[in-house]
Amino acid sequence: MRFSAAALVAALPALSAAQENPLDQYVAQFQQVLGQVSSYIPTPAKYDAAAAEESKTGPLKLSVLGQHNWEETLYAPVTAGAKTPEEWWILITGGNKTCFGRCDQVEAAFTGAAAKFADLPTTPHMGILNCDDQPILCNAWAAGVGSIWAIEMLPKPAPIDIYKKRLNLTTVTTDEIVQLQEAGTKEEFTLLESFWHPFNGKAAELGLSIPLGYLLWAFNLVPQWAFMLIVSFASRSMM
Ligand SMILES: *[C@@H]1O[C@H](CO)[C@@H](O)[C@H](O)[C@H]1NC(C)=O
Numbered sequence: 141m142r143f144s145a146a147a148l149v150a151a152l153p154a155l156s157a158a159q160e161n162p163l164d165q166y167v168a169q170f171q172q173v174l175g176q177v178s179s180y181i182p183t184p185a186k187y188d189a190a191a192a193e194e195s196k197t198g199p200l201k202l203s204v205l206g207q208h209n210w211e212e213t214l215y216a217p218v219t220a221g222a223k224t225p226e227e228w229w230i231l232i233t234g235g236n237k238t239c240f241g242r243c244d245q246v247e248a249a250f251t252g253a254a255a256k257f258a259d260l261p262t263t264p265h266m267g268i269l270n271c272d273d274q275p276i277l278c279n280a281w282a283a284g285v286g287s288i289w290a291i292e293m294l295p296k297p298a299p300i301d302i303y304k305k306r307l308n309l310t311t312v313t314t315d316e317i318v319q320l321q322e323a324g325t326k327e328e329f330t331l332l333e334s335f336w337h338p339f340n341g342k343a344a345e346l347g348l349s350i351p352l353g354y355l356l357w358a359f360n361l362v363p364q365w366a367f368m369l370i371v372s373f374a375s376r377s378m379m
């Protein structure tokens with residue numbers, strides 16, 4: 141169902157451009173409706189709070205991000221007035237559904253790095269986002285599995301830089317991740333500049349990240365013919 145998601149994404153710049161013109165009220169309506177609809181849909185997110193607490197307070201100090209707590213988790217170590225960012229490294233991973241069962245090695249490599257970083261003072265805070273468990277959040281961020289997101293947290297309302305590094309699922313090792321950190325630069329990373337950026341993106345600015353996350357998730361569940369039917373109905377009723 142890549143097609144439908146792509147079509148939606150293509151439509152979005154138009155939506156955000158609409159903010160500046162008389163379509164404002166429609167955008168507001170759309171936001172409201174989408175917000176309402178998504179609040180009725182039971183979340184498909186899974187979060188094992190006990191296991192997450194154990195992971196966070198255990199030797200790895202590895203936080204588990206969920207739709208309900210990602211923002212407070214990331215802001216937790218940030219102190220008011222801080223000028224240097226608190227850095228988080230979040231591994232985007234998945235299980236059989238979103239990573240086809242191929243994320244075991246990258247998870248092992250990352251948790252290995254977390255174990256090393258946990259004892260060192262100037263290393264990033266470590267966290268994990270599992271897209272099998274958190275499909276809405278992964279859709280809302282357009283986050284693909286097998287990447288590290290290095291997130292430079294500053295106090296609100298500062299914009300937040302995020303650097304992405306794709307890892308090779310078959311070859312990645314703990315040493316490679318440790319070296320990435322020791323290098324001390326973001327040369328091997330790419331700055332995230334996307335509509336879906338969780339803090340600075342247009343979707344977040346419009347308050348649409350999570351509703352659109354639901355929408356994209358739903359699109360991935362409906363068969364393509366049903367999607368075509370909806371589009372055809374919608375376009376006819378607009379005429
Ligand atoms: C993933 O798939 C493998 C192979 O089909 C299976 O052995 C494993 O139990 C599955 N894991 C989960 C978490 O469902």
Ligand SMILES: *[C@@H]1O[C@H](CO)[C@@H](O)[C@H](O)[C@H]1NC(C)=O
Nearest residue numbers: 286306307308309310311312
């Ligand atoms: C991962 O590394 C292997 C071995 O070096 C290489 O053959 C493969 O193309 C790499 N995969 C990706 C996605 O870069």
